[in-house]
Amino acid sequence: MDNILTWIAFHQQIIYIVILMIFVGIEVIGRVPSVLHTPLMSGANAIHGVVVIGAIIIMGRAETSNYLALILGFLAVVLGTLNVVGGFVVTDRMLEMFKSKKKK
Secondary structure (H helix, E strand, O other), rough: HHHHHHHHHHHHHHHHHHHHHHHHHHHHOOOOOOOHHHHHHHHHHHHHHHHHHHHHHHHOOOOOOOOHHHHHHHHHHHHHHHHHHHHHHHHHHHHOOOOOOOOO
């Protein structure tokens, strides 16, 4: 228990920043109109591409005995990749609605 409290005390500022980012993210996402969904989805895809690359770098530098870093890195790669691919599919489908249909 003392190790956890020491870790929290040492990383207190980072914990505050993460909590603030969560609240700001919820407020920003909650106020986005549906018209802006497609452009923001494209931006989110770019951000998640960076997350995937960062997770790959972290996994490459992690020690082989550090299972927590390897598992979290693997989950970040898998979930980030799913989000990027899913975002591109949704964006493509939404943009298809604006294309004119060909007449036969």
